[in-house]
Amino acid sequence: MVVVGLTGGIGSGKTTILEVFKSLGVPVYIADTEAKALMNRSKVIKRKLIHLFGEEAYKNGKLNRPYLSSKIFNNKELLIKMNAIVHPKVASHFKRWVSKQNAEYVIKEAAIIFENNLQSQYNYIITVVADEDLRIKRVIKRDNASEEKVKTIINNQLSDAEKIKKSDFVIINNDLHEAKQQALNVHKEILKKIK
Structure with a gap:
């Protein structure tokens, strides 16, 4: 493909x-949209993000985007760590998605x-x-x-x-x-x- x-x-x-x-x-696959969905859906990502950012990373079980944005906005190191958690999951999700396209x-x-x-x-x-x-x-x-x-x-x-x-x-x-x-x-x- x-x-x-x-x-x-x-x-x-x-x-x-x-x-x-x-x-x-x-x-069409929109990586950012899928990343946000996976951050809400994947128990593994949730656990790792809470470990990285603390309990405030999620509010009522949903990703607390304003909080995460404030944490990574001027902190390249945290952004890199977050991407290392999320990007591999998005990559494998994309591979599965591609295999279903015709x-x-x-x-x-x-x-x-x-x-x-x-x-x-x-x-x-x-x-x-x-x-x-x-x-x-x-x-x-x-x-x-x-x-x-x-x-x-x-x-x-x-x-x-x-x-x-x-x-x-x-x-x-x-x-x-x-x-x-x-x-x-x-x-x-x-x-x-x-x-």
């Missing part, structure tokens, strides 16, 4: 582009493919980019976040220029109509390469 990675910085509009691929019949290719959306040096796991990588001011506006609107917080997140991620260098395809998502057309073109290109 051909696995295509889709990545991009916060607010670049990855979800919107994924919807285009879904509408073309491409199975398509020319699948897309796995993951925000930090390059940051975690995971590009070897993909046959092709698509990076979604957008102007920084537009990204900031989108995230403020979506998450009700402060401009300062969004800029901090952007500065902690690899720059678009770096991601573009390492990608097979780039979709510029400043204008929705144009971005959808680019996604369609990328889809056709991938199918051509697979043949």
